[in-house]
Amino acid sequence: MKNDIIKKSKQIAIPNNTQRKKVDKIANQVFSLVNKEAKKQKAVVSVHFGGSYAKETWTPEKIDIDIFVKFKKTTSEKNFEKVGKKIGFDSLKKFKPYVRYSEHPFVEADIDGVGVNVVPCYDIKKGEWKSAADRSTFHTEFMSEKLTGSMKDDIRILKCFLKINGMYGAEIAKQGFSGYVCEVLVYYLGSFENVLKKISKVKNNEMIGESPRKFESPIVIIDPIDRNRNLGAAISIQNVT
Structure with missing residues (x-):
């Protein structure tokens, strides 16, 4: 049964040309x-790709392209949100854009x-975080440098494997593994197979x-670009046993 799920994950995980x-x-x-x-916009410093598209870890069944707009750190929160939404709506106006919310609003289409x-x-x-999205460009930079081609494919396979088993997604209803957690696990452990072995015995x-801090959660996964952050905090004990 397990081998069948792994085989199915491989078939659907890696995008074709x-x-x-x-x-x-x-x-x-x-x-x-x-x-x-x-x-x-004078407040904008630069624009970058981010997320699974930039790191080449996206999967065909759910594709997201994240584009991060970097603002000067002196920008007020009000202007940060206002101008961020304006750029999103004006650039995506042909595609019926709408607002979604994390810590701050962002525009999706x-x-x-x-x-x-x-x-x-x-x-x-790094380390001077002002918004929840600030780590994302550092995540992209780090993973783009550290991941090999085979590790990227293993991340894709891990994501699909977790989705098939209902363990993917950091939202409260799932309390599972996020896309970035999948990337971090393969980075630390080297391969999809090693991640499965580790999680089954954790x-x-x-x-x-590694972190100088102690954390209380069923599994502790340290963010490699912020060693004071436990990425495993949202993962339930049911998803690691």
Whole structure:
């Protein structure tokens, strides 16, 4: 049964050339639109791809392209939200954009089955976090440098394996593994198979990674770009036993 699930995960996890070309075309089109609008705003420093698209860990069944708009760190929270939404709506106006909320609002649209998110963040140094999205560009930079091609494919397989088993997603209803947690686990442990072996044997409160702090959660997974952060805090004990 387990081998059948792994085989199925491999079949659906890795995008083919046609899928890659489609997503790349949409990504480049939208990036150009966002960059054009961002250049009109004095508070904006730069625009970057982020998330699973930038790290090449996206899976074909649910594709999201994240575009991060970096604001000067002196930008007020009011302008940060206002200008961030304006850039998102103006750049995606052809695609029926709408607002979604995390810590701060961001703009999302669906383009031919591909989700596009325009997310504001601050241009800060590592550790000087002002918004929840600020770590994302550091995550992208780190993983782009550290992950090999086979590790990227193993992350895709891990995501699909967890989805099939109902263990994927950090939202309260799931209390499972987020996409970034999948990336971090494969980075620390080296492969999809090693992650499965580790998770199946993990002890309560066991730490994966290194941190000067102690954490209380069924599994402790340290963010490699912020060693004071436990990525496993949202994962329920049911999903690691």
